[in-house]
Amino acid sequence: MGVSSTYLSKAEVQDLLGVSSFGMWRLPRQHGDFPAPVENPYRSGPLSPQDEEPVWDGTTLYEWAAATPAFQHRGALLDRPLPGQRQPGRHLGYRNTPCGPATDWATAIGVIRMLHTTKEKTASAMATALADAGNREIVTVCALYGDLGHTGPALVAADTAQPRIEYEARWGQVAELTGHSLPWWPSQLRRPEVIRLWAPGAPAVVADVPTDDRERTLRRAAENPAFSKTARTALTAMADAIRNGRVENVASEIKIFSDHSDRLQTKLVIAARHDNTAHPIDVEDDEEVLEAGWREIVASTQPDAVAAANLALGYRPKLLPYGHFTDVRARAGNAADQWARRLTICDPTAGHATLAEGADVDAFFIDPLTDMPVVRTKSDGDKSAKWLFYAPLSLPAGRGELASVVLDDTVWITTTDGQIHPAPCTSGEHLWWGDGWGDRPTEAAHVINQLLDDLAAPIGLDGHWSKAPAGLTRLLNKDHGHGTNLTRATLLHARMTPPDPHH
Template sequence: MEALLHLAQGELDQLLEEAEDFPQGEREHLDVLQRARGEKADLQWEGSAVYAWAATSRRFCDHGAVLLHPALRSQTFSPGKWIGFQPTSQGPATDWETDLGVIRILHTTRRAAATAMAEELSEVADAQGVVTVCSLFGDIGFTGPALTAADTAQPQLEYEAQWGTVTKLIGQRLPWWPDLLRRADVISQWSPGAPVTIAELLPEEEETTLREAVGPWRSFPEVRTALTDLANSLRNHRVDSVNRDIRIFGEHGTSPGGEPLLIAAHHPTEGYPLPRTDDRDLLTRGWQALASSQLFEAFEPLSIVMRRDATLLPFGARTEVSDHSPAARQWATQLRPCAPSALHAVLADDAQDVTFHMDFRTGTPVVRIRSTGRRAWIFLAPLQLPGKQAQLKSVILNDTVWVSTTDRRIHPAPCPPHDHLWWGYGGGDRPTEAAWVIAQLMDDLNAAVTLADHWSQAPKGLTNLLSRSHQPGTELSRSALECARAQQHKGTS
């Protein structure tokens, strides 16, 4: 720290006594042997905090962060000059000549980009005139988009800088590009006074995969529609993201009374949003055909839909249970081996030593893993249970909620995608999901269960019962469940 502040030997102790606002240091950690030898822990300071403090100190301001110098608040500066676009190792940048020297603005939110760029420049003669590198933080600061800065004189010490400060030094509105248009081919088109660039979004990898997958399925209109609809959905979502960024930063990205930032690029509006399909049943049939296919080309699209909108598949939540549990072993007797479908492959992922099965009564694809250290069943929970004449007989709590029926079968309880069934202590949360599913199945085993408003719909008595700690494999009889459900009508908790 003495080197940073240009202190002579012994001056640091005096500074610590006199400067009440000096950043607080922390004692270094000493191990047992060091403490046994009587060594004393030295104070250590976070370099960036000291660097920022120095800029606000009358004595040390010339050794502190360049863009925090107190003169920037009161001094008048000559208008800066745009030097040009710079393709750099840290992303697209624009350089500006100012009274302080060249300020390079990196149009990226990549972590530590400013430090990396400043370090790179510090190794070049005169740092190409660059005194400070700024990169975007991705949020809105007090005077505009939040900035992280690193000076070429102290490249390791990043600090927060103000958009308004850089604007003042440059003397004109700073250009800003929305995240998904923050590309070299777009930014390089800009210069002061140039019209706003209209730039198409580059398709993301998932969208490209879906559109390319249409080829093998051209003779299957339902599959073709399902693939195209999801691809269009992904593109529309990205366009909405650009428009949202522009709206938020355009409206709130400038301090009151300050110069608004310059939105330098927009996405074209013609042809957007891309058309979507309203027929949900048609989409589900298309994805069902892909799920049951054994073609390799169905694997990637199914992986994407599982991540993006699993509700398009006629299955519920992805579930993994141990094959040691009695409930899972009993359920396994109802399964039949089968040739793997594309959906089986998605469930198996990169697991080794797997076999493929099907619960034909519910249509559920199942993968069994028997590798060292991992013996489990992986499946997508059903959305509805079979058995027109059967009723719920009991519930078994083991990895998930299992339903034993009066026709001597056992099934994983229905659970919609993106939900989960659990019991026991939830750190303030309560297992209303499981309670509400069980309540619906008690009334109608074949109910197409929903978890909408489960927090208010779940019977209090069942919720209380499931909130207790139950040992794995605990079986709750129907009479116990009925008794618990009836408690809410008596006003008990």
């Protein structure tokens, strides 16, 4: 979240500052720090210099006015000096608003509404709604910026007198006006049913960290009797890990804000803490069990499996039996066309569904040698069909040696038994060649280096930037044309070439 931008025309600046056209002309002459006009980002088309209407950044102008004695009374309310001899403010209680949960505070300058949300533009939206409703009490609305400032959590403010303009406010300034340490809730406990329980002087509310959609999806799938015990264990383990992470995030957030407040003596009170009685959950961590469970899940046709597989791809893709997602054009005679001749048409599984998401699918296939799911999309006008697939994590054993590497949309491996495969790759990397504007194709060089020695080697890419042979990297760094075939002899010769002493 941040302060939203507002741009003011010359007439709007005059209205804000209460000056005439002549007074506007005099402002930069009387005040050397008067903000200059800015480029209008909403200009619809080019205008001549004579016709271009100048605009000013509303936040900059509003903050300038608050710091300028002659216009202080028209500037940002919470940037003005604090009123003297003021009485302590009062907590007016919880408010449920269309912009999120809020607490109101009566102060010497009027009622300040604190919105406990980091959603963008909510301060301005709330202030605008109050102004439109004829509000006469609430003078400013503050929302959370989502970060820390020097005097506490950073705030975004919008005054009901100028609700369009948002500006940064200081937690300490608001606390001085209220006369209280202000309550702060961790993001996952920032809920109406929790916030409404707080009052000044009350202990922190202990509340459950809510489950999120990911955890609910995984636990629902884990209850599906169609899955084996191993698959259910894998689903439960991921749900438990997500649960632990959410609780740990709340604890970390509380520690960060508490430590910051203690160090700088900010006026902040932690208003809610998480219920930690059942945490952390012991999570199954046997990689063989988890990988076996996910192999079953991605091969399933259950709708629960599709939802779970999509989650796993985003949360912990290394548990799935898939390498990097790849898409190539379906063109007659290219490497993908040769490979596709051995594909077998099949019914879609969860693995196919993750590939096909959002695509106009023509058919589903499986590679009988690697068990990788494959999707072919339909042609669309001048756009040819595509093959969508995951790179295998390894190539099948007992299939001869690497015969050549074909560079055609991606890296392909041909073998001495006449087969062609997408080059194996891990889920977190990708294979490419050519000049990378300073980046070198060490991933592809490292994979090819391993396959030259053992075609069925499980591919690892840790430290590829230092382990890839310099000669292979240099060969792949060239801008080879699509369809280039690098023979085994060429690759072995490149691997044996010593590093260039000038690089």
